[in-house]
Amino acid sequence: MNLPLLPTAAPAVDWTALHNFAALRGQLRVSLTPRCNLACWFCHNEGDVPPPLTRADRKHQPRNGELDAADYVDILTAAIGSGLKRTYFTGGEPLASPLARPVLNSLPDPGPDGSYTLITNGTLVRRNQEWLATTRLDKVKVSLHYFSNESLWEIAKYKKEGAGGIGVILDGIEAAREVFERVELNTLLQRENEHEILPILEYALERRLPVQFIELVDTDYNAGQRSSAVSADGIIGHLRTLTSDERVETAGVGQGRRVFRVDGVEIDVIHKGLGRHHVGQCGTCPVRPQCVEGFWALRMDHAGGIQPCLLRTDLRLSTILRRDDPEAVMESVARHVASFTDGTLTSGIL
Secondary structure (H helix, E strand, O other), X not given: OOOOOOOOOOOOOOOHHHHHHHHOOOEEEEEOOOOOOOOOOOOOHHHOOOHHHHHHOOOOOOOOOOOOHHXXXXXXXXXXXXXXXXXXXXXXXXXXXXXXXXXXXXXXXXOOOOEEEEEEOOOOOHHHHXXXXXXXXXXXXXXXXXXXXXXXXXXXXXXXXXXXXXXXXXXXXXXXXXXXXXXXXXXXXXXXXXXXXXXXXXXXXHOOOOEEEEOOOOOHHHHHHHHHEOOOHHHHXXXXXXXXXXXXXXXXOOOOEEEEEEOOEEEEEEOHHHOOEOOHHHHHOOOHHHOOOEOOEEEEOOOOOEXXXXXXXXXXXXXXXXXXXXXXXXXXHHHHHHHHHHOOOOOOEO
């Protein structure tokens, strides 16, 4: 007698890798748009086509958006429920997205250990200040890679004279300070701004703003200007003349950082010499020699994909969106991260 075949039960989801990633303070980076009003030459756009490439050749376009505001909020709610606590909103420029206000005004409670950070170029903060003040954002991090109209043009191809140039960005920083207790800066070290690094540091110290100096992450998109990369040794040497309060942090995910405290203000420097957090997938990765970051963030793009590694777009998990079941989204993510951590992930679904 032949018995009918019963449907096979779905395998249980192993959440261990995702929970470990969260416990090590891994980030969930959520892109609200790939578009930006600046075109910084080094931009990797969180793994999407960066604005400089689109401006140079309109045939190169980022992915089409697939998410609406409710989708973002549902996925964030599920992500928090799955243990991911540190969410960073990125772009492009996130405030250039029409979804910025409905998403950021509807953020779910991140819980006592959770946080929301907005990463912005600062140009649109002032005009959005009023509603930003009503959100659950804990911190605003402004990318300050320039300190004059000249360097703003050279780095970002943004040319407006007087207060319409660098003044807009500096005013955006002040607008953020007026409504948020935590405002930080980050600056990429490069030949184009090397002469402005110390003025940027002085500016940050005068306003008691934490600042992070970062060595260049080498990607295919910025390979043509690889010679612009500047070592962190210079700023480290200068900081040592200002303070003896220095420590190295290598715990958790991501690249190690050297942390200084100058008159109570934290200045940290991220550079490749301190190592980074690699997992199973990294063991056979063909681009590991170029990797200076390791596995420290899950990047969710506006098309609904999740990417565990900036340099490996072939490992991107797409079509995670399930409007009828956002919990299933995180089950897919948990399986993907488990495979990535075990070294058994061959590719995502592009």
